[in-house]
Each structure stands twice: as structure tokens, then as C-alpha cells.
Amino acid sequence: MSRQMIMGNQAIALGALKAGVKLAAGYPGTPSSEIIEFIAKYKDRTGTYVEWSVNEKAAAEVAAGASYAGSRTLVTMKQVGLNVASDPVMCLSYVGVKGGMVIVSADDPGPISSQTEQDTRVFASYSKLPCFDPSTPLEAFEMIQEAFELSEKYHTPVLLRPTTRVDHAYESMEFPSLEKNSLTSEFEKDTNRWVIFPRSSYLNHKRIFDRNEHILPAEFSDSKWNFIEGNGKASTGVAAGGISWCYVKEAVSILKARYPESEELKNISFLKIGTPYPFPEKLAEKYLTENKRIVVFEELDPVIENALIHICGKTGMKAEVCGKADGTVPEAGELSVETVVSVLEKVFFNSEKKEESGAESVPELPVRPPVLCAGCPHRGSFYAVKQAMKGKKTAYCGDIGCYTLGNAKPLDMTDTCLCMGADITMAQGFYHNENDRHCFSFIGDSTFFASGITGVINGVYNQARQTVCVLDNSTTAMTGHQPHPGTGMTMMGKTVEKLSIKKILEAAGVNPVLEADPFNQEQAVAAVKQASEAEGVSAVIFKAPCIAVASKLGYKFNGPVKVQAEKCIGCQKCIRELGCPALSVSSSVLKNGKHRAEIDASLCTGCGLCRDVCPVKAIC
Amino acid sequence: MSKNILICGVGGQGTVLAAKVLSQAAVSGGQKVLSAETIGMAQRGGSVVSHVRIGSDVYSPVIPRGCADVIIAFEAAEAVRNISYLKTGGTVIVSNEVVQPVTASLSGKFFDSKVMIDYLKQNATVMCVDVKKACMELGSSRVANMVLVGAACKSGIMELSEVKDAVRLLVKPEFYELNVRAVDYCAALDI
Numbered sequence: 001m002s003r004q005m006i007m008g009n010q011a012i013a014l015g016a017l018k019a020g021v022k023l024a025a026g027y028p029g030t031p032s033s034e035i036i037e038f039i040a041k042y043k044d045r046t047g048t049y050v051e052w053s054v055n056e057k058a059a060a061e062v063a064a065g066a067s068y069a070g071s072r073t074l075v076t077m078k079q080v081g082l083n084v085a086s087d088p089v090m091c092l093s094y095v096g097v098k099g100g101m102v103i104v105s106a107d108d109p110g111p112i113s114s115q116t117e118q119d120t121r122v123f124a125s126y127s128k129l130p131c132f133d134p135s136t137p138l139e140a141f142e143m144i145q146e147a148f149e150l151s152e153k154y155h156t157p158v159l160l161r162p163t164t165r166v167d168h169a170y171e172s173m174e175f176p177s178l179e180k181n182s183l184t185s186e187f188e189k190d191t192n193r194w195v196i197f198p199r200s201s202y203l204n205h206k207r208i209f210d211r212n213e214h215i216l217p218a219e220f221s222d223s224k225w226n227f228i229e230g231n232g233k234a235s236t237g238v239a240a241g242g243i244s245w246c247y248v249k250e251a252v253s254i255l256k257a258r259y260p261e262s263e264e265l266k267n268i269s270f271l272k273i274g275t276p277y278p279f280p281e282k283l284a285e286k287y288l289t290e291n292k293r294i295v296v297f298e299e300l301d302p303v304i305e306n307a308l309i310h311i312c313g314k315t316g317m318k319a320e321v322c323g324k325a326d327g328t329v330p331e332a333g334e335l336s337v338e339t340v341v342s343v344l345e346k347v348f349f350n351s352e353k354k355e356e357s358g359a360e361s362v363p364e365l366p367v368r369p370p371v372l373c374a375g376c377p378h379r380g381s382f383y384a385v386k387q388a389m390k391g392k393k394t395a396y397c398g399d400i401g402c403y404t405l406g407n408a409k410p411l412d413m414t415d416t417c418l419c420m421g422a423d424i425t426m427a428q429g430f431y432h433n434e435n436d437r438h439c440f441s442f443i444g445d446s447t448f449f450a451s452g453i454t455g456v457i458n459g460v461y462n463q464a465r466q467t468v469c470v471l472d473n474s475t476t477a478m479t480g481h482q483p484h485p486g487t488g489m490t491m492m493g494k495t496v497e498k499l500s501i502k503k504i505l506e507a508a509g510v511n512p513v514l515e516a517d518p519f520n521q522e523q524a525v526a527a528v529k530q531a532s533e534a535e536g537v538s539a540v541i542f543k544a545p546c547i548a549v550a551s552k553l554g555y556k557f558n559g560p561v562k563v564q565a566e567k568c569i570g571c572q573k574c575i576r577e578l579g580c581p582a583l584s585v586s587s588s589v590l591k592n593g594k595h596r597a598e599i600d601a602s603l604c605t606g607c608g609l610c611r612d613v614c615p616v617k618a619i620c
Numbered sequence: 621m622s623k624n625i626l627i628c629g630v631g632g633q634g635t636v637l638a639a640k641v642l643s644q645a646a647v648s649g650g651q652k653v654l655s656a657e658t659i660g661m662a663q664r665g666g667s668v669v670s671h672v673r674i675g676s677d678v679y680s681p682v683i684p685r686g687c688a689d690v691i692i693a694f695e696a697a698e699a700v701r702n703i704s705y706l707k708t709g710g711t712v713i714v715s716n717e718v719v720q721p722v723t724a725s726l727s728g729k730f731f732d733s734k735v736m737i738d739y740l741k742q743n744a745t746v747m748c749v750d751v752k753k754a755c756m757e758l759g760s761s762r763v764a765n766m767v768l769v770g771a772a773c774k775s776g777i778m779e780l781s782e783v784k785d786a787v788r789l790l791v792k793p794e795f796y797e798l799n800v801r802a803v804d805y806c807a808a809l810d811i
Contacts, residue, residue, distance in 0.1 A: 169681035341684070363731065365701050366731055369721075370665060572725075581721075585728070
């Protein structure tokens with residue numbers, strides 16, 4: 001045992017292992033991905049089975065099986081993944097489980113790396129599942145253990161909803177001792193219990209309603225995760241949950257230093273909500289009677305705010321609840337200590353701190369959007385399609401992954417991006433609407449397995465004409481290089497037979513299925529042209545490893561290429577067309593008055609794409 | 621008393637390890653530490669920030685604006701971008717190098733490190749480190765982060781010996797000696 005910096009996701013993994021979780025399954029997605037990776041790291045110590053499932057629905061179903069048999073199980077995903085898992089999750093809510101089952105769905109206010117700002121707490125009330133909302137890594141560690149207890153007590157899956165600033169925060173805490181999990185469990189057949197039927201769903205609905213409307217609101221009112229702090233003698237109270245609770249505490253300490261004489265601040269009363277659904281109603285009722293006005297701080301949806309207003313309506317109390325609805329608190333995006341400070345300053349002192357006017361003008365700062373890495377094979381794939389289809393009527397349907405960055409200038413090769421797998425089916429929609437538009441889909445290898453296959457089958461069966469480009473870089477790059485069925489490894493550390501994307505496409509009736517090296521532009525362009533001439537669904541698999549895993553896969557880099565100063569004419573075509581971060585404009589001026597291109601040797605992998613693009617062969 | 625250290629730079633420069641070393645040094649010293657960093661979606665080339673917060677009276681893992689005692693900037697423009705986090709009287713430790721983004725190459729809008737550093741000097745105590753020269757003398761381009769961590773120790777925010785112990789815990793044994801030399805590099809310099 002020692003004190004360490006422990007990441008929120010590691011704390012969640014450790015809490016689950018401490019609770020004796022026997023099976024953990026998930027699909028990677030920021031900010032949730034590290035949970036499964038940490039479980040895998042300790043699996044030999046605890047004997048836990050762990051897998052990256054092909055998608056969130058599969059993960060939830062794998063876990064459900066083991067939970068039916070009586071084992072404690074964990075499922076992890078991010079908020080958008082919960083939509084994918086929603087089919088089994090909604091049904092599991094009615095059927096219930098035997099062994100504790102916790103579903104971690106990580107929310108991403110901002111959003112920092114997500115498509116949506118959807119709130120898992122709302123999904124909790126929709127799916128009727130109890131939900132815990134931790135504020136810190138340490139809280140997450142303790143909460144998940146209690147979530148397993150609650151799951152078993154009420155035979156229901158339980159949601160744990162951390163947000164990015166909890167998942168990816170680090171807190172110094174004791175590393176817990178982990179023991180071998182020796183519990184065994186066996187599935188007992190019971191069709192009345194484990195087969196979902198209309199009649200049983202009706203009865204279960206009644207039972208769940210009673211639990212969520214009566215039992216848990218009372219039980220949670222006594223939970224240590226929900227509490228009132230302070231004496232309530234101030235004019236206004238402050239309620240919060242999740243990371244917002246930390247921001248509130250910090251903001252009040254800043255304000256106390258700024259207004260040391262303020263009686264209002266000394267007497268402020270806080271309501272902390274750690275179980276947003278079912279809502280701890282009795283506790284909230286007590287708080288509402290003690291505070292005539294309450295400001296609510298929470299990220300994403302106004303869950304606590306609406307619950308307080310709901311209780312006022314139910315009880316006839318007349319507290320004023322301020323939050324998102326009345327514009328007191330920003331309705332979207334992340335909160336911060338600064339935001340809470342400025343809101344509370346306005347609420348308590350009716351004053352707004354003036355923005356400090358910068359005496360000196362701030363120098364203009366560069367825009368620094370994330371870019372495809374130097375040497376990223378996707379750059380070559382996009383460029384090949386762009387060259388092959390020059391002047392043709394096309395639609396480029398993108399997908400979720402590093403390759404979403406293909407939308408950036410100068411590539412500009414992503415016309416749409418909706419959700420995982422939608423690149424393939426949306427292309428079909430464009431085609432059926434305009435038969436003369438050739439539609440391309442760009443999908444990564446991991447995403448292909450997660451949700452691309454169904455779309456391919458749909459296209460073939462429903463007679464679409466499209467070209468599916470699988471950008472196969474042998475990993476799930478964006479979320480941190482997790483393995484998938486195409487990589488030949490499992491999270492249990494086994495080397496297994498790889499699934500062939502080519503064979504799957506062929507089996508689905510795609511014709512032709514071509515393979516190309518994105519760094520061999522001649523070959524890649526030819527493949528795209530050939531595929532685009534096919535009548536039905538065609539595919540090009542662009543195969544080259546992600547540069548971050550390439551050396552692990554035994555791939556040898558060529559070493560950086562150089563611009564030959566005497567040959568470069570300063571046309572900068574390499575820079576303008578590829579947008580590689582290793583390429584920049586040199587400060588030295590050529591005789592023709594232009595600036596030559598320069599290559600940063602510390603970034604260049606020698607992929608050779610700029611060499612191929614250079615019209616005067618100045619790069620070698 | 622709390623200590624807040626903000627580390628900023630461009631994705632791929634090694635800010636995360638720098639944050640880990642400083643955090644571990646404080647944890648080993650028995651203090652409560654909270655930290656947060658930018659990870660996830662392809663951050664290479666993007667602006668990245670790590671927050672390290674030490675002390676019993678910190679609640680959030682993110683440093684509020686105007687509360688950082690020290691900013692360690694791996695890139696001059698990123699220092700300017702994050703200057704609002706610095707408290708009055710705080711110190712900026714900054715590499716004199718600039719990293720021009722792809723957007724600059726495409727638009728032709730380049731920026732100058734001198735402009736950035738002059739601006740910083742008007743607003744804070746600045747310790748400017750010639751990281752390129754340091755790396756050359758140390759024989760590796762990959763220890764820029766430890767050179768800057770060493771500079772931070774020189775500013776008085778952390779104990780050099782505690783930081784070196786943390787390096788031992790966090791860096792692979794074969795790179796330990798090199799990294800410690802990098803941490804020590806600034807100690808002898810007059811910056």
C-alpha cells in the first residue's frame with residue numbers, strides 16, 4: 001500500500017476489482033477507455049476476465065450473461081456508446097440481474113472529444129436505472145463498490161456516470177490491496193425470470209416504479225453521497241453534483257478570501273447530490289424548507305434543478321430554484337471555478353468583476369487544431385481518393401476516429417460525420433437520392449467491426465452503389481490503441497486468429513474488394529479508380545499501420561526525408577496539399593523570391609507522401 | 621498553502637510526463653495532490669495543458685484562472701495563450717522555441733518567439749530557457765521536458781532532490797541518468 005497519483009478511471013477499475021468484479025467488458029471511447037485497460041493490468045492478480053467487445057451492445061450482453069449467472073460484472077463506455085448499448089440495457093432494466101452489474105457511462109461536458117453533450121443521468125431516469133455521479137477519483141472508487149451492493153440488493157443494473165474531469169483527473173490516494181477473486185457462480189435455468197415477456201415486463205414495471213418513486217428516494221436521502229453542509233442562514237443556498245461540487249467548494253473559498261467580512265458566505269448552505277436518480281427527495285425537501293433561494297450548478301442537463309422544482313411542485317413549497325432554466329448558469333459546455341465564482345458573485349453581491357482590460361495588446365496567437373500525425377497513413381488514403389476523383393461528383397462520408405480529422409484543410413475530405421458506422425449507410429442515402437453521385441465512406445478498422453458490417457450488408461442487399469474505404473491502421477488509434485478483432489490480440493493477453501476485413505467484405509457480396517498501400521500513391525489511386533467504376537458496393541482497404549504502433553508491429557521506418565535546397569522551387573505544393581505537421585515554410589528565400597519547404601527531421605517518419613507529390617522531385 | 625503549477629505546450633512534447641514527475645514529487649512528500657491533463661482525441665500538434673495542484677485546500681483538479689504560481693511552457697505562444705492562469709507575481713518558465721502549426725504554413729501567418737516572450741515579460745517574471753541548446757548539450761532531443769522541470773525547481777516551486785526521486789520512480793532505468801542530468805541542467809545556469 002502506498003500513496004500514488006491515481007487517475008479517475010483507474011480508481012473506477014480498482015473499486016470494481018475491490019468489489020470482486022469477475023467480468024469486465026467495454027468498447028473504447030474517450031473519456032472512458034482507461035477503465036478496461038486498468039482492469040486488464042490487474043487481471044492476473046484478481047482473476048478477472050476482461051475484454052474489448054466489438055461494440056457497447058455486445059459488451060452489455062456479455063456482462064448480462066455473467067450477471068444472470070450470479071457474478072459481478074462491469075460494462076464501460078462513453079455517453080454516445082450508451083445509445084448503442086441501449087437495446088439490451090433498456091430490457092435489462094426490466095429483467096434485472098442476479099450478480100451485481102455496474103454500467104459506467106462517461107459523460108463529456110464541453111464536449112471535449114464527443115459528438116454530443118448528452119447526459120447519462122437523464123438516460124438513468126429514462127431507463128429506470130439508479131445512477132451514481134462521482135465528484136472525484138476517490139469518490140468514484142468508493143461509489144462503484146456501493147453501486148455493486150445496490151445492484152444486488154435490488155437486482156438491477158446500476159449506472160455510474162463520471163465526467164471527463166473525474167475520469168481524467170488524478171488524485172493522490174492509497175493504492176488498495178487487491179485479492180484473488182475466488183467466488184464462483186453458476187447459471188440456474190428459470191425461464192420465468194430470464195425470458196423477457198410482455199406480462200413479466202408489466203409486472204416488473206410496477207415493481208420498478210415503486211422502487212424508483214418510493215423506496216430509493218427515501219433510501220438515498222440517508223446515503224452518505226447526498227448531504228447538506230452549512231447552517232442555511234444565508235439568503236441563498238447552493239446545490240451541485242459531480243465535478244461541479246468541486247468547483248463550488250473552490251469558488252466559495254475564493255470568494256471568502258475576496259469578501260472576508262461577508263456573513264452571507266459564512267452562512268451559506270450546500271446540497272450535494274451524488275445519486276441524481278432516483279433523487280433523494282426527503283433530503284431535498286429538508287433543504288428546500290431551509291433555503292428560500294437555491295442556485296444549482298451542474299454540467300449538461302438541469303437534472304438536479306428539475307428535481308428540486310419537481311419537489312416544490314409536489315409539496316407546494318415555494319423556493320426559488322435558479323440554474324440553467326432562468327439563465328443564471330450557462331446551459332451548455334463545461335463549468336469552471338471561474339464561472340461559479342462569477343455567478344455567485346452576481347447572486348450574492350449583485351456585482352460582476354470587470355474583465356481586466358489588457359493594458360498591452362495580446363500578440364495574435366496561432367490556431368492549433370489537432371491534426372493527423374506526420375506519417376499518418378490516413379493522409380495518403382484521403383489524398384489518393386481526392387486525386388482519383390478529381391472533377392467528379394462525389395460525397396465523402398466520414399466516421400468517428402482519428403480520420404475525422406480528414407475534414408481539416410487542406411485535405412477537406414469529410415463531408416459528413418454523424419455517428420459510428422453512419423459513413424456507410426449515409427452514403428447509401430446520398431446514392432439513392434442522386435444516382436449519379438459517387439459516394440465514398442471512410443471507416444477505420446475498429447469502427448468497421450463495431451458498426452460498419454451491418455451497413456455494408458444493407459448496401460449490398462438494397463442495391464446501393466458506393467465505395468467503402470476501410471482505413472486499416474491495425475489499431476483503435478483515437479482512443480489510445482486498443483486491440484480489436486482485426487489485430488489478433490485479446491485483452492486477456494492471448495494471440496488469436498485475426499479476422500480478415502477483406503473476407504468479411506467479400507462474404508457480404510462486396511465486389512471488388514481491393515487492397516492498397518496508402519503510401520504507394522500510384523497503386524492507391526488506381527485502386528480507387530477501379531473501385532469507383534464498379535456497379536454495386538465496392539471497397540478499398542487502405543492498409544498501413546498507425547505510426548504510434550508501427551514499430552511494435554515490426555514495421556521499419558524509412559527515416560526522415562529531406563528537401564534538397566537546390567532543387568526546391570518554392571511552390572509549396574507539398575505543404576498546401578498534404579498539411580503534414582512535419583512540413584513547414586523555410587525562412588530562407590529562393591532566387592525566385594519564394595520560400596522553400598522544410599522538413600522537421602524529428603517529426604518526419606519518411607512516409608514519402610511529400611516526395612511523391614513534389615513536382616520537381618526535390619524531396620528525397 | 622496550496623501550490624498550483626500549470627504546464628502547457630503542443631501535443632507530443634512530453635508535458636504529461638513533466639506533470640507526473642512534479643505530482644509524484646509532491647505525493648512522495650506526503651502532500652495531497654490533484655491533477656488534470658489533456659488527453660484523448662488526437663492531440664498531436666494541438667494545444668495541451670496539464671494542471672498540478674498541491675495542498676489540502678484545493679478541491680478541483682483544474683487550476684482557476686489567476687491562481688497558478690508557476691507556468692511551465694514548452695512553447696512560447698502556448699505560454700501567452702495560458703497567461704491568464706498565472707497569479708499576480710507568478711513566474712513563467714518558457715522554452716524560447718516556437719512550434720509553427722500547420723495552419724500557419726497554410727495561411728502564411730507565422731509568429732515570432734521574441735514577440736511572445738516580450739509580451740510575457742511585460743506581464744510576469746520570466747525564466748527563458750534555450751531548450752534546443754540544452755538538448756544538444758545533453759545529447760537527446762527527448763529531454764526538453766526534464767530541462768524545463770529542472771528550471772521550475774530553480775524557481776523554487778519544488779525541491780530538486782524530490783523531483784529526482786520522482787524521476788527514478790517514473791522513468792525507465794535506462795533513461796534515468798539522462799533525465800536526471802536534464803533536471804540538473806538549469807541549476808548551474810544563470811537564468
